[in-house]
Amino acid sequence: AQSVSQHNHHVILSEAASLELGCNYSYGGTVNLFWYVQYPGQHLQLLLKYFSGDPLVKGIKGFEAEFIKSKFSFNLRKPSVQWSDTAEYFCAAGSGSARQLTFGSGTQLTVLP
Amino acid sequence: SQTIHQWPATLVQPVGSPLSLECTVEGTSNPNLYWYRQAAGRGLQLLFYSVGIGQISSEVPQNLSASRPQDRQFILSSKKLLLSDSGFYLCACMETRALSGRGSSPLHFGNGTRLTVT
Numbered sequence: 001a002q003s004v005s006q007h008n009h010h011v012i013l014s015e016a017a018s019l020e021l022g023c024n025y026s027y028g029g030t031v032n033l034f035w036y037v038q039y040p041g042q043h044l045q046l047l048l049k050y051f052s053g054d055p056l057v058k059g060i061k062g063f064e065a066e067f068i069k070s071k072f073s074f075n076l077r078k079p080s081v082q083w084s085d086t087a088e089y090f091c092a093a094g095s096g097s098a099r100q101l102t103f104g105s106g107t108q109l110t111v112l113p
Numbered sequence: 114s115q116t117i118h119q120w121p122a123t124l125v126q127p128v129g130s131p132l133s134l135e136c137t138v139e140g141t142s143n144p145n146l147y148w149y150r151q152a153a154g155r156g157l158q159l160l161f162y163s164v165g166i167g168q169i170s171s172e173v174p175q176n177l178s179a180s181r182p183q184d185r186q187f188i189l190s191s192k193k194l195l196l197s198d199s200g201f202y203l204c205a206c207m208e209t210r211a212l213s214g215r216g217s218s219p220l221h222f223g224n225g226t227r228l229t230v231t
Contacts, residue, residue, distance in 0.1 A: 004156075036220075043222045044220075044222040045222075046220075046221075100145075100172075101220055102159075103149075103157040
């Protein structure tokens, strides 16, 4: 069965620290990968997505993610976080023909000013 | 781009009462529609999805049901709420015109409904 794992439940960083949030997936065949962000009091928003091609994907607000097929991973990174990055981050995956996405359990990021 | 309207934003209902949450979509036609439940520390759980009017797929057997009476309307219902139905319910939309040959497209989410069953 398809699954997405986010092993970090809560990450606390100081401003300007570097960020890496882990995401591992278990999917057969072609996989499409996504990172969503939910800021406090707001709806879920797409941060970035990977379908094919360059495994290093650039998203909004300085985020990027790298698809490493051999490790079944799609980790989210940002070189220098800001207080405004405080939010919950969700990794999601869908197979090539799927009409639905499977979400990870989410990682709460708290950035201290 | 799509706009997803969900209401109400918050709802407090007694155990045993009925439920109806509505979701409507603007800016797209023939979308795939989804109901998710978000629980703290457990991510998003897919409850139902629909690929067309009257077509509902249930992912998790439970006390809830869904209906799609119109192309851009998706309703989540229950005849008798349980305490365990409390949670944050999200409606989401996926454009189908982007799907051909490319698999899953991004989901766009509504603002959600916080349901508390007392």
